[in-house]
Amino acid sequence: xxxxxxxxxxxxxxxxxxxxxxxxxxxxxxxxxxxxxxxxxxxxxxxxxxxxxxxxxxxxxxxxxxxxxxxxxxxxxxxxxxxxxxxxxxxxxxxxxxxxxxxxxxxxxxxxxxxxxxxxxxxxxxxxxxxxxxxxxxxxxxxxxxxxxxxxxxxxxxxxxxxxxxxxxxxxxxxxxxxxxxxxxxxxxxxxxxxxxxxxxxxxxxxxxxxxxxxxxxxxxxxxxxxxxxxxxxxxxxxxxxxxxxxxxxxxxxxxxxxxxxxxxxxxxxxxxxxxxxxxxxxxxxxxxxxxxxxxxxxxxxxxxxxxxxxxxxxxxxxxxxxxxxxxxxxxxxxxxxxxxxxxxxxxxxxxxxxxxxxxxxxxxxxxxxxxxxxxxxxxxxxxxxxxxxxxxxxxxxxxxxxxxxxxxxxxxxxxxxxxxxxxxxxxxxxxxxxxxxxxxxxxxxxxxxxxxxxxxxxxxxxxxxxxxxxxxxxxxxxxxxxxxxxxxx
Numbered sequence: 001x002x003x004x005x006x007x008x009x010x011x012x013x014x015x016x017x018x019x020x021x022x023x024x025x026x027x028x029x030x031x032x033x034x035x036x037x038x039x040x041x042x043x044x045x046x047x048x049x050x051x052x053x054x055x056x057x058x059x060x061x062x063x064x065x066x067x068x069x070x071x072x073x074x075x076x077x078x079x080x081x082x083x084x085x086x087x088x089x090x091x092x093x094x095x096x097x098x099x100x101x102x103x104x105x106x107x108x109x110x111x112x113x114x115x116x117x118x119x120x121x122x123x124x125x126x127x128x129x130x131x132x133x134x135x136x137x138x139x140x141x142x143x144x145x146x147x148x149x150x151x152x153x154x155x156x157x158x159x160x161x162x163x164x165x166x167x168x169x170x171x172x173x174x175x176x177x178x179x180x181x182x183x184x185x186x187x188x189x190x191x192x193x194x195x196x197x198x199x200x201x202x203x204x205x206x207x208x209x210x211x212x213x214x215x216x217x218x219x220x221x222x223x224x225x226x227x228x229x230x231x232x233x234x235x236x237x238x239x240x241x242x243x244x245x246x247x248x249x250x251x252x253x254x255x256x257x258x259x260x261x262x263x264x265x266x267x268x269x270x271x272x273x274x275x276x277x278x279x280x281x282x283x284x285x286x287x288x289x290x291x292x293x294x295x296x297x298x299x300x301x302x303x304x305x306x307x308x309x310x311x312x313x314x315x316x317x318x319x320x321x322x323x324x325x326x327x328x329x330x331x332x333x334x335x336x337x338x339x340x341x342x343x344x345x346x347x348x349x350x351x352x353x354x355x356x357x358x359x360x361x362x363x364x365x366x367x368x369x370x371x372x373x374x375x376x377x378x379x380x381x382x383x384x385x386x387x388x389x390x391x392x393x394x395x396x397x398x399x400x401x402x403x404x405x406x407x408x409x410x411x412x413x414x415x416x417x418x419x420x421x422x423x424x425x426x427x428x429x430x431x432x433x434x435x436x437x438x439x440x441x442x443x444x445x446x447x448x449x450x451x452x453x454x455x456x457x458x459x460x461x462x463x464x465x466x467x468x469x470x471x472x473x474x475x476x477x478x479x480x481x482x483x484x485x486x487x488x489x490x
Contacts, residue, residue, distance in 0.1 A: 093340055095441070100341040102439035103418060104348060106432070107410040110213045117209055117235050121402040124202040131194050139187050145177040192261040196254035201242055203307060204250055206406055208238030208314040210413035214421075215315070215431055238314070249313050249320040253306040260299040267291055307409075311416045334419050345411045349404045356400040357393055364392035 090097065111117065212234055242250070271278075271288045278285035305327055312323035331338065368374050368385040375381065382388060421431050422440070430437060430446045437446050 093336070095439075096337045096340040097344070098439040099337055099418075099436070100344045102436040103341055103415050104345060104411055106214075106414045106436055107210070107407060109433075110210055110410055110414065111407060113213060114209060114234055117206065118403045118406050120202065120206060120235055121406060124198060125402070127198050128195060131198060132191075135187065135191050135194070139184070142180065142183045142187060145180045145183070188265065189258060189262050192265075193254055193258035196257040196261075197250060200250040200254045200306075200310065201239075201247075203409060204242045204246055204310045204314055205235065205239045206409050207311045207413045208241055209234045210410045211311070211314045211417055212238060214414055214417040217431070242314075245317065246313055249310070249323070252320045253309060256302055257299070257306060260295065260302050264292070264295045264299065267295060308412065308416065311409075311413050314413070315417055315420060330416065330419055337419075338415065341411065341415050345408060349408055352404055352407075353397065353400045357396050360396035361389060361393040365389045 267288070271292070274284070274288070278288065305324060308327040308330070309320055309323035312318060312326045313320065316323070316326075318326070365385060368382055368388055372378050373380050374385075418432055418436065418440075422442075425431070427442070430442060432440075432442075432446060434446055
């Protein structure tokens with residue numbers, strides 16, 4: 001049975017109501033009805049205190065009731081301007097906002113059909129930890145590369161003759177290998193590349209699972225995709241496709257990201273080595289700050305384009321360069337809807353993180369202060385609960401960030417799939433759901449609805465329509481399963 005995930009259809013109305021509250025408050029402030037007599041008296045006292053003139057300082061604002069009115073008048077004007085801008089944006093972007101909410105709902109449905117996909121980041125975390133442990137061991141061995149010089153041997157022999165010590169205690173220094181520094185720089189770059197490579201495999205796998213879900217036909221009778229899905233284990237099938245067909249794409253994308261990170265690392269090293277020179281030259285210090293900001297922004301842009309390219313590769317199977325060009329074309333032609341979806345999704349995910357952190361922290365504090373094992377006389381007595389509660393909040397933030405990244409990638413994948421569907425297919429072939437079709441003004445033009453209408457008109461002669469990117473499996477390929485006897489998705 002498919003699991004359900006809460007949707008966010010009420011997010012935009014709630015924000016709208018919040019800003020209408022601000023607008024009402026601003027009008028009340030303008031009319032002087034927002035403060036009771038007690039509040040006015042307190043504000044007047046504050047204004048009187050703040051109106052004391054300090055020698056050498058100019059007098060700011062008025063005094064008494066006039067100063068209070070002037071302050072809140074400007075505050076009201078500011079709130080009114082913010083509300084006007086917000087309502088204007090809502091009016092002109094209402095269609096894109098409806099599509100954004102529908103895309104987020106579709107992502108929630110996909111996560112509900114594949115509930116275990118949110119645990120996939122755990123495997124990535126374990127792989128990164130294993131890789132980092134091996135890297136530290138390799139880095140430590142290479143850092144100790146060196147050789148014993150003749151002078152050390154002569155000194156050690158003299159010490160043995162004079163004192164009777166052994167060579168191990170007598171030889172205390174050795175010359176570092178001349179190639180050690182080059183190897184260490186290579187290992188640092190390798191760390192960036194391997195980390196980006198493992199994360200790229202995870203992103204490609206998750207995006208592939210969401211893409212397969214989107215391009216699966218919807219059952220015209222039930223309106224669900226669970227019993228039509230061809231992969232019994234969609235995440236595992238996506239991982240196999242990634243390893244078999246797309247490792248080169250992931251390697252190239254992760255290489256570009258690693259180069260950007262290495263440039264920032266080298267800049268940080270030069271910045272640290274030139275601190276004394278920067279203290280004497282403000283222009284040099286400003287130059288390093290500007291370069292650091294530029295490289296940080298550039299890395300973010302590269303990561304964004306690379307992630308979108310992974311999504312295009314998961315959908316179409318194209319190479320990295322071709323997918324990157326497709327991403328640029330999408331940004332140029334559909335920048336508005338992409339920006340709206342990313343903004344709303346960012347707000348929803350941020351609220352989700354805050355909710356998870358708040359709930360986990362409150363539950364952790366309740367456990368630490370209520371369970372006898374943590375109280376005085378218990379086996380795990382805590383003298384104070386502040387630090388353990390903070391640790392619980394920090395761990396909950398890390399877990400929430402990792403799990404909600406899957407949801408974020410699902411939203412991006414559904415959005416890109418929707419844009420491809422809208423561009424490549426025509427009425428009667430669209431693969432998106434009816435709710436997304438209604439939001440886009442394409443109600444009744446989906447593939448499932450066309451098949452249902454055809455069956456109603458001529459049940460015996462209904463023909464199957466085709467779509468360009470319908471999720472299909474290559475015939476004779478042993479890694480794909482032809483049928484799934486179970487409707488549940490993993």
